[in-house]
Amino acid sequence: MPLYIVWDIDPVAIPIGDGGFNWYGLMWSAGFVAGYYVALYIFKQEGFNKDKITNMLFYTGIGGIVGARLADIVFYNLDYFIENPSEMGMIWKGGLASHGGVPGVIIGAWLFTKFNKEFKLVWLLDRLAIISLIGLGLVRIGNLCNSELYGIPTHVPWAFIFYSVDDLPRHPVQIYEALMCWGVFAYLLYTYKRVKNNMPGLYLTIFFIFIFSIRLLLEFFKEREPGLINIEGLSNTQLLSVPMIILGIISLILMQKGYYKKWLS
Numbered sequence: 001m002p003l004y005i006v007w008d009i010d011p012v013a014i015p016i017g018d019g020g021f022n023w024y025g026l027m028w029s030a031g032f033v034a035g036y037y038v039a040l041y042i043f044k045q046e047g048f049n050k051d052k053i054t055n056m057l058f059y060t061g062i063g064g065i066v067g068a069r070l071a072d073i074v075f076y077n078l079d080y081f082i083e084n085p086s087e088m089g090m091i092w093k094g095g096l097a098s099h100g101g102v103p104g105v106i107i108g109a110w111l112f113t114k115f116n117k118e119f120k121l122v123w124l125l126d127r128l129a130i131i132s133l134i135g136l137g138l139v140r141i142g143n144l145c146n147s148e149l150y151g152i153p154t155h156v157p158w159a160f161i162f163y164s165v166d167d168l169p170r171h172p173v174q175i176y177e178a179l180m181c182w183g184v185f186a187y188l189l190y191t192y193k194r195v196k197n198n199m200p201g202l203y204l205t206i207f208f209i210f211i212f213s214i215r216l217l218l219e220f221f222k223e224r225e226p227g228l229i230n231i232e233g234l235s236n237t238q239l240l241s242v243p244m245i246i247l248g249i250i251s252l253i254l255m256q257k258g259y260y261k262k263w264l265s
Contacts, residue, residue, distance in 0.1 A: 002155065005172075008163035011146045023145030031135025032061060038131045042192075052116060059112040060105045060128060067104020068096035075099070075236055076225060098136065098215075099240040105132070122200055122263050129207035130192060133185035136211075137178035144174035151176075151221045171221045180214050200260035201251055208248025216241040 014021040039053045072095045073081045073088060081088055109128060113121045143149045147162045151171025159169035188203050219238045254260055 002157050004159045004161050004169040006163055007147060007160045009145055024142035027138040027142030027145070031138040032057060034134040034138070035131045038134065039127070042127050042130070048118070056112050060108040063104040063108025064101040065091060065096065065104070067107070068098060068101035071097035071100020075240065096139070099244065102244065120264050122260050126201060126203045129203040130185065130188045133181045133188070137181035140174045140178040140181070144172065149174055150223055152223055173218055173222045176218055176221070177215065180218070181211070184210050199255050200264050201255035205248055205251040205255055208244055208251055212241040212244035212248065216245070
């Protein structure tokens with residue numbers, strides 16, 4: 001009989017009275033720290049003022065969080081939040097959807113470039129595609145600590161039994177997604193360091209196509225969540241991933257036709 005991993009971790013990492021610091025919030029914080037150091041490396045490589053990093057992360061971080069929260073409310077938990085509107089701002093409990101986070105980050109980046117003219121939006125979005133990936137993986141570890149977004153039942157030897165859910169061995173899809181993000185990050189960073197004069201838009205294009213294609217595929221291993229959009233055979237996340245993949249294809253066309261290079265000049 002396989003020895004499955006019984007997952008029974010307390011979502012609260014550091015208890016303080018009746019509350020404390022959740023693993024989910026700590027993973028978000030760790031993601032921002034990791035993003036800062038990746039941005040520091042990139043800014044130094046390209047001769048930009050490192051004092052701008054905190055400001056840039058503020059704009060894009062706020063945009064990403066607001067967008068991700070709104071997407072989670074509208075597409076995944078609308079009925080719940082209509083009944084419990086006071087919980088809409090409680091992001092430390094979980095409930096952030098990357099499909100809303102991406103447009104939120106883009107809006108935040110656009111606002112940042114409006115106030116910091118030395119940065120071009122295309123250049124910044126290209127670098128944010130690299131900067132954000134460690135954090136995206138860490139957020140999935142936060143989901144793991146919350147015992148949420150778990151997979152369908154399976155008998156693979158690395159299956160997890162989520163004690164707070166039921167006694168069935170399941171795919172640890174949160175770990176799959178975290179490894180996916182870190183793998184794409186390693187590839188993009190390697191490409192950034194080793195290949196000179198990459199075409200503008202390359203990292204952004206890879207981000208959209210690879211991240212959301214793999215997310216679409218991994219949804220087949222994830223327990224189906226209720227949501228606003230219901231089509232037989234496809235989950236909410238899969239349906240929301242399709243426009244992101246299309247954006248990636250459009251980005252590829254723009255890159256090949258040289259539009260990104262024109263916008264940088």
